[in-house]
Amino acid sequence: MQQNNGLDKKQLISFGIFSMILIGFMFYFQNKNAKAEQEQLALDAKKTEQTAKAKVAATNLNAATVTSTSVQKVNLQNDELALEFSSVGGQLSSVKLNKFKAYGDKPLYLFNNNNSNYGFEFKDKSGKVFNTKDLVFAPQVAGNVVTLSSKVGNAVIQFIYTLKPKYALDFQVKTQGLASIVNDGKANFVWNYNVRGAEKGRSQEETHTEFSYAFNNYKDYDYDARSDMDEPDETLNWIGVKQQFFAAVIEAKNGFTKSKGNQEAIPEGEFLKKFNYDGQVNLAGNELNQDFTWYFMPLDMDLLKSFDKNFDEIIPLGWSFIGSLNRYVFMPLYDLLSSWGIAAGWAIFWMTIIVKLILSPVMFKQHKLSAMMKVIRPEIDEVNAKFKDADPMKKQQETMAVYRKAGVNQMAGCLPALVQIPLFYALFRFFPNMLELRGKSFWFVPDLTAYDDIISWGTNIPLLGNHLSVFAIACTIVILIYTIMTSGNIQQPQQEGMPNMKVLMYIFPITFLFFLNSSASGLSWYYFVSNAINIVIILVIKYFILDEKKIHAQIQANKQKEPKKEGKFQKRMREMMEKAQEQQKAQEQARNKRK
Numbered sequence: 001m002q003q004n005n006g007l008d009k010k011q012l013i014s015f016g017i018f019s020m021i022l023i024g025f026m027f028y029f030q031n032k033n034a035k036a037e038q039e040q041l042a043l044d045a046k047k048t049e050q051t052a053k054a055k056v057a058a059t060n061l062n063a064a065t066v067t068s069t070s071v072q073k074v075n076l077q078n079d080e081l082a083l084e085f086s087s088v089g090g091q092l093s094s095v096k097l098n099k100f101k102a103y104g105d106k107p108l109y110l111f112n113n114n115n116s117n118y119g120f121e122f123k124d125k126s127g128k129v130f131n132t133k134d135l136v137f138a139p140q141v142a143g144n145v146v147t148l149s150s151k152v153g154n155a156v157i158q159f160i161y162t163l164k165p166k167y168a169l170d171f172q173v174k175t176q177g178l179a180s181i182v183n184d185g186k187a188n189f190v191w192n193y194n195v196r197g198a199e200k201g202r203s204q205e206e207t208h209t210e211f212s213y214a215f216n217n218y219k220d221y222d223y224d225a226r227s228d229m230d231e232p233d234e235t236l237n238w239i240g241v242k243q244q245f246f247a248a249v250i251e252a253k254n255g256f257t258k259s260k261g262n263q264e265a266i267p268e269g270e271f272l273k274k275f276n277y278d279g280q281v282n283l284a285g286n287e288l289n290q291d292f293t294w295y296f297m298p299l300d301m302d303l304l305k306s307f308d309k310n311f312d313e314i315i316p317l318g319w320s321f322i323g324s325l326n327r328y329v330f331m332p333l334y335d336l337l338s339s340w341g342i343a344a345g346w347a348i349f350w351m352t353i354i355v356k357l358i359l360s361p362v363m364f365k366q367h368k369l370s371a372m373m374k375v376i377r378p379e380i381d382e383v384n385a386k387f388k389d390a391d392p393m394k395k396q397q398e399t400m401a402v403y404r405k406a407g408v409n410q411m412a413g414c415l416p417a418l419v420q421i422p423l424f425y426a427l428f429r430f431f432p433n434m435l436e437l438r439g440k441s442f443w444f445v446p447d448l449t450a451y452d453d454i455i456s457w458g459t460n461i462p463l464l465g466n467h468l469s470v471f472a473i474a475c476t477i478v479i480l481i482y483t484i485m486t487s488g489n490i491q492q493p494q495q496e497g498m499p500n501m502k503v504l505m506y507i508f509p510i511t512f513l514f515f516l517n518s519s520a521s522g523l524s525w526y527y528f529v530s531n532a533i534n535i536v537i538i539l540v541i542k543y544f545i546l547d548e549k550k551i552h553a554q555i556q557a558n559k560q561k562e563p564k565k566e567g568k569f570q571k572r573m574r575e576m577m578e579k580a581q582e583q584q585k586a587q588e589q590a591r592n593k594r595k
Helices: 007-062 204-206 301-306 321-337 344-375 377-386 392-406 412-435 469-491 501-517 521-545 548-560 568-594
Strands: 072-075 081-086 091-102 106-111 114-122 129-131 138-142 145-152 153-166 166-175 186-196 210-215 218-223 227-230 238-240 244-263 271-282 291-297 455-461 467-470
Touching: 072 138, 072 153, 081 153, 091 153, 091 244, 106 204, 106 244, 186 238, 186 244, 204 271, 210 227, 210 244, 238 455, 291 301, 321 344, 321 412, 344 377, 344 412, 344 521, 377 392, 412 521, 467 469, 467 501, 469 501, 469 521, 501 521
Parallel strands: none
Antiparallel strands: 072 081, 081 091, 091 106, 114 129, 114 186, 138 145, 145 153, 153 166, 166 291, 186 271, 210 218, 210 238, 227 244, 238 244, 244 271, 244 291, 455 467
16 A cells, blocks of 8 residues: 555645634634623723722712822832832732842832722621722821721721731731621622733743632632632632732631632733632621731742741642652752752753753663664564555554564553653743742843743744744754654554654644743753753664664564563553454454345
8 A cells, every 4th residue: 555645635625624614713703802892891881880989989988088189108118028008098009029120120010000909898787888999098107017097987997017027018907886887797808900011921921820829727729710710618818819920919817708700811011911809708796807918929939838828839830740840859959950059051951961861761761662673674564565455453463463572562662751741741830930040041041931032023923923932943953853863763654544653743843843932941941952962862872882783683582482471551452453353354244244
């Protein structure tokens, strides 16, 4: 039978039909999105109207009215945080992290220019809703403490903020006489937050921006990157919004109940996502006297662990074994290398070499198997020629018999590939979330946690964006070279219609380019070094370690011995193939009888 070396006529037709369907879907969703945008505009207008009504109700309850002279700002500051408080709502109006900069060497603000507002929402005895964020407070500053007080009818509401070390701000809420206004025994903490971008790679940072929260007395952690969040049955110990390297978190000592929220991506501009959170707090005797704490912190593992509140789970290092691999292998290894004064890029280089040395026994077995496959290739080709018109199952059984007689275990080559999968995913999580790599330059790359864009242009190209990463190109080239060096041992399909495996293997590095182009350059650098080492290992094994003549002699000696006993997996595979062959024969006999 003729070997398929590319796309046949049927495949081209299938590709054309698929393309037409894809274009149809694009037009459909484009119209659908336009309709959704109109509905969203109407919904936003309705929300604005409701907010305006709520503000009128709140202003009527508050003894003071908001004027330009009544808006006062007071400040607290230490080495870590610079905070500004507004008399309107008694809330934080600005939060700046002093030890860090946003992309472009700009000051790093989490709250600023009205991108965040929060308050406690109450329902009075007449059924009207009012929120503390709409009230006017009188501020007082004493050392590291800011006290903001407001009168609502006969009630007094106090917010007491105390600036602490380690990026913490204690937040006490005290009321007196609130029971004369409300009687439903609960209040809702409402937080609206438009997250401002702080990193170079917008798409990567947006992916890492999400809700994070702990419950079950800080023992359990969860995150929510979906559009809606709903936890009606859990009491949250803290709720936060994390970005790629920073987080704003509020902890409730008595917990938040009946929590719900939503998030929405913002396509362009300085903001990444809009977050809205609503959680209930219980009143004691219809008075709110509870303690909260705000945390505005970098996602540094040692810092997060020091709080003992499960904050370290905020860093998305991966689930189960993947997360453990990052926590107990890659992070300590990188910290050890960098503690010796090695620059970040070279620390990644040596980390790659150490990982390769650890995996060298497994990799050696893979390359030895590759050499053995090359030696017995003529015999495999002979079997394919002999049984070219035979049943495919029969041909496969004869091929497996050749491997078994030669003492070659095909499945042994799967182990290195299986080992690489968790390593790849762990490193995919490691590089974009490692705070210690943020802002660290290497050669022409200013930040190893973001892509390099030496080659860039003005317009946006699908899949590529507006740049081409040099590290991604270099990584793609070495993967292609490695593929060419190893693809000679791949057995080509003998049936018509089956895809050419070599072609697919060459396509993979090209698709990898699009993936790495917008990923952390540290990841591209790691895989460049890793695949370059693979090439060196193949050359060393081929020319200095493995002797093909000796391997051929060993295979011939294996043939003189009794074939190796089948493993359980091989036995199951053979039995499945025999059963499938019997079923196929039975079907053919049944068809012949009908004729």
